[in-house]
Amino acid sequence: MTVAHENYLDFFADAVQKNLSAMAGISGDAGAVELQETAFLSRGSAIIIGITGTKAGRIVIDMDWPTAKALCDAVNGEEILDEEFVQETLAEFTNVVSGHAVSGINNAYPGMRLMLTPPSAFHGDNLSIVSPKLTTEVVAVQTSLGTIFISVGFEAGS
Amino acid sequence: MAKTRVLIVEDSPFIHKIITRALCPEDFEVCGIGANGKEGVDLFSSLKPDVVTMDITMPVMDGLTATRKIMEVDPQAKILMLSAMGDDALVDEARTIGVRAFLQKPFKPDELNTSIRLILQGEL
Numbered sequence: 001m002t003v004a005h006e007n008y009l010d011f012f013a014d015a016v017q018k019n020l021s022a023m024a025g026i027s028g029d030a031g032a033v034e035l036q037e038t039a040f041l042s043r044g045s046a047i048i049i050g051i052t053g054t055k056a057g058r059i060v061i062d063m064d065w066p067t068a069k070a071l072c073d074a075v076n077g078e079e080i081l082d083e084e085f086v087q088e089t090l091a092e093f094t095n096v097v098s099g100h101a102v103s104g105i106n107n108a109y110p111g112m113r114l115m116l117t118p119p120s121a122f123h124g125d126n127l128s129i130v131s132p133k134l135t136t137e138v139v140a141v142q143t144s145l146g147t148i149f150i151s152v153g154f155e156a157g158s
Numbered sequence: 159m160a161k162t163r164v165l166i167v168e169d170s171p172f173i174h175k176i177i178t179r180a181l182c183p184e185d186f187e188v189c190g191i192g193a194n195g196k197e198g199v200d201l202f203s204s205l206k207p208d209v210v211t212m213d214i215t216m217p218v219m220d221g222l223t224a225t226r227k228i229m230e231v232d233p234q235a236k237i238l239m240l241s242a243m244g245d246d247a248l249v250d251e252a253r254t255i256g257v258r259a260f261l262q263k264p265f266k267p268d269e270l271n272t273s274i275r276l277i278l279q280g281e282l
Binding site for chain 2: 019022023076085088089091092095096097098099100102103104106107113115116117118
């Protein structure tokens with residue numbers, strides 16, 4: 001089964017916008033899908049989830065730390081001072097977004113059975129993310145809290 | 159009247175907080191938290207909860223495998239699946255192995271409390 005990657009990105013962009021509203025009470029505007037280099041520098045806070053099943057790949061939701069902190073506070077409805085809990089919150093936000101997106105893909109394409117790995121959270125300066133075996137695309141979602149970047153890559157030929 | 163004892167099987171501390179806050183305190187109490195499916199299976203045997211909330215994507219052992227193991231121990235176990243995923247095939251698989259109800263995250267407190275009450279009443 002061949003499906004253009006940008007079609008997959010649509011599911012993720014929709015899931016981010018839907019769950020920004022459901023979990024944080026804010027809206028988001030998704031921009032155009034762009035090809036991404038195999039290596040890129042995180043803006044400061046990145047959550048990575050693996051995709052397994054009939055296609056292999058990974059999802060990265062990336063944003064700068066002020067955006068991450070503001071999003072966490074909005075999701076929790078209170079200011080969160082514990083840095084680890086900020087990352088736990090963003091990990092679950094990414095898990096929900098990814099779950100909705102891959103469920104939408106699974107329902108839309110008969111025979112597709114994608115599953116997810118538990119999320120991993122990274123925070124720091126000069127964090128480089130390298131995915132040499134993946135064809136990766138990225139979409140930026142503008143929100144009132146800052147910009148959220150969704151990068152989705154699948155193994156070439158998978 | 160004794161409160162319903164709920165076992166949470168979920169790897170996310172954020173969701174631990176959400177579930178604990180969402181459960182109606184007059185009716186429910188959290189009797190334990192398992193951070194992965196294996197811990198959930200072990201805690202089910204030792205705590206004998208009235209209801210289990212079960213995530214799917216977890217380290218060590220996923221929620222579908224943990225549910226199968228719990229159902230081997232107690233075929234009458236009352237398990238509510240709470241997952242970010244919710245595609246038709248997954249929901250069907252969960253129901254086939256004995257899950258009573260399936261809620262896709264994010265869920266509202268009312269949805270969680272109502273689902274557990276309906277499970278306890280035998281309506282799910």
